[in-house]
Amino acid sequence: MKKNLLILLLITPVLTYSQNLLRNNSYQAGLSTYLTTGNQLPFWLQSNQYGEVPFEGNVIQGMVSVHHEYDSTYSVDQRLNKMAMGYGLRAVGNVGRIIDLRLTEAYLKGRTGPFEFFAGRRREIIGLVDTTLSSGSYIWSGNALPLPKVQLSIPNYTPILKNKLLSLKGTYAHGWFGSTDSVQNYYLHQKTFYARLGKPQWQIKFYAGFNHQVQWGGKPAVPFYDAKTDQIISSFPSDFATYINVVSGVSLNKNLDAGEIKDGVPFNEAFNRAGNHLGTIDIALDFKTHLGTFMLYRQSIYEDGSLFYLNNISDGLLGLSFKSSRLRVDLEYLDTRSQGGNTGSGNVIPQLRGFDNYFNNSLYEDGYTYLRRTLGTPFLMPFHQLSSNAESSTINPNFLYFNRVKAIHTSLSYWLPNLQAHAKYSFIESPGRYGSEQVLKNHSASICLLYKTGSMHYQLSVATDVGDFWKSRRGVQLSVVKKLSF
Template sequence: MNLTLFFSIFFEVHAQNYAIELNSNISSKETLPFFLTSNKFGAIPNSDNIILNTAIFSDFKNNNNTFNIAYKASISGFIADKNEVLINELYTSIATKNLQLDLGSKNEEILFEGLSVSNGNIINSINTRAFPGINLKTRSYLTLPIAKNWLKVKANYAEYFLNDKRAVENAHLHYKSLYLKSKLSTKLNLITGLDHYVVWGGTSEEFGKQPTGFNNYLKYITGQGDGINTDESINSSNAWGNHVGNYLIQLDYAGEKTNWSFYVSHPFEDRSGREFSNYPDALYGFFIDLKKPKSFITHFITEFQYTKHQGKNTSENGLIDNYFNNTVYSSGWTYFGRTIGSPFFTTKTPINGITYGIAENRFTSINVGFKGYLSETIQYKTNVTYTKYPGWFNTPLNKSLFSPYLEVFISNSSIPFEITVGTTGDFGDFLPTNFGGFLKLTKTGIF
């Protein structure tokens, strides 16, 4: 088979989908309101802007195939305080019946109809760009041979590059997860899971080159430390690298009239967190699908986030967790200047283009959201969020942020494109009072 025939067959089987999106964001201040930039995959600059996004993609065609390919290339160019072109997603996914290999930068799947302000996970939201790298995972939950129908498992193993400007250049990011789904009844499932991330390697501007090599890599991914400070790495006195983890407990109910999920996402960075000594710090959420298509309210969510404990009074050697910050990897749990976890962990002001970690990581936050239809062709989504920042233990802050958000989506066969319009604002004393909105026009199709 020659190459011309091969590509003809490939593109015939994998029809090209395209999306063209014109987006404009505007506000009453020099910067945009909180929710115009948060949870947007790091793709919205923090000033008035006009953005053109183009994407070409193809999804998996037949999940029953033994071999399947999907891909996407999405690029944005924007006019703002600083004009820029950035790659949103660029990946190829190769799948068999049970396994999938993602190569490149691929955004996280949006959960809970986009109503969760942290995408159901306190340490990994949709607040930043996708990491470039390689990720091997199960395509869904797989039944264990010894468990028949009552226990299923899914897992992943990934290695990424942190290619932004940061305190430790050329750092790597390791990620693995293990989730179990237990069938409690015909309608009720229990999901228990573990996410584990490690920032490792690279060259620190202060501490020099960090260890690499296979033996050191094993220490990073298993959280080992030898208890001895050496010139080679300050990390040797503790677990090597910057560890960030999450326990997830979730109950899923599938009924005749409603589906609902109750979930708890608990963060940990060291032994005290792994042993729940930082309880009650976590994201607590309840999501319900009313199973009423085209009704005024189709979905509802309520969430509560609490991070004030931080292992105080129970931590070893009197140390407090200080979430998402690290001595050696001082850019912390950030990527391209944005928090990787819940967006309410606010980042420090960059110095020479480098973000040095998290400024405010103690807060309580309440989110309530709805989604539904105003008419046959008009959908809406709204969230109301209140966040309180008490400050650090010895430096009180006591400031708050109230952020309402409304988005309306219009799709009509008589209009050649889809229209999305939204408005939001910041109120309280944590951020300056600010009003803003956006208009987005989207055209999708196949060629």
């Protein structure tokens, strides 16, 4: 009898919580069509869509999703609840020039106090930026399908002082890239750390922090001979000691003995660091007025050490946004043309190191992409996105060919009770690659109208590209989404 009572006491909370996970869910089902005059959809119809919208147009898309958010972050007496769980599933299928079915979100998350753990694919944007109107955060913009990963985080700014003057948030994650034509079964290491100075009710608050991404491990699809270290490379180091080097970012050449020890480490890593390291250092200022809230932000780029010596300090993303109850405006300027100069990252004079070649890497030949899409800003595009002949070219289709650009982007949203209007315009100019200068210019624009009535959402988007990248192309999106809650 006592044993049965004990079992009942143990399983009752589990059954109760399981029932709660099946309640208060949000469901969506949608149908869309994407039409274009060219071989590919215009830039702003398929960018920053988490990999759901294909490059190729003239498709019909179906979508279904279910999400269970945390029942409540705070209790009735405004105390933080101890535990909560949630999950999300989202499936998208395309039929037309391309036929595919993707599970674009599939995650389980749990929260205890200020900490959160999640596993699976989940939509995220990383970096200090206006997440709703930005052209895309430089390092993690929502342009590609989310990588599967496990992550421990403090997702919200959490005070560490009693007066709430200083608050922190951050993440620590391990992800899986899978395999490409060049590298098989390689990983992502990712961490972020951000601090906010200023109490929540203050009119002015200052933010600063950084993010760190590393592509590491795995093995080349075809073993190769590394002439500088005189050894055959059939796999890239992935033991625990390498993981510590990945996390810390320590140089493997601190003793100036790169390549002297034949340990299976290719010269590109032995001379530098384990894996492909990249990220941004961010600062932002939030200022509230009687008109609305202004946000000024700056993301500075680092890859091969140029930022430490300020060689590429002119590169980065600069933005100013404004939001009020009905109006939101964002203006951004992205510059990636310096890359520390054209003298090469291996220069013995640190102050002359350059040619960072953003998002590209000689070992991870598909660069900072996932399933053919750039993980960072969509303005740095793979070769196949710029050329219809990419697949037959000797250039890797995923190689970030024009990664030296300047871009001016402006975005505006206006809300009425049932209608939202959203307009974007971007000017992109590339001087070409170092040693192969070729100036290209392009204009991309879009207008979107979203009408909501009850549980029904209707959307019409029109977009166009004019210039050297894609000559001229136009496209349209029509969508209808049904939202339900149970």
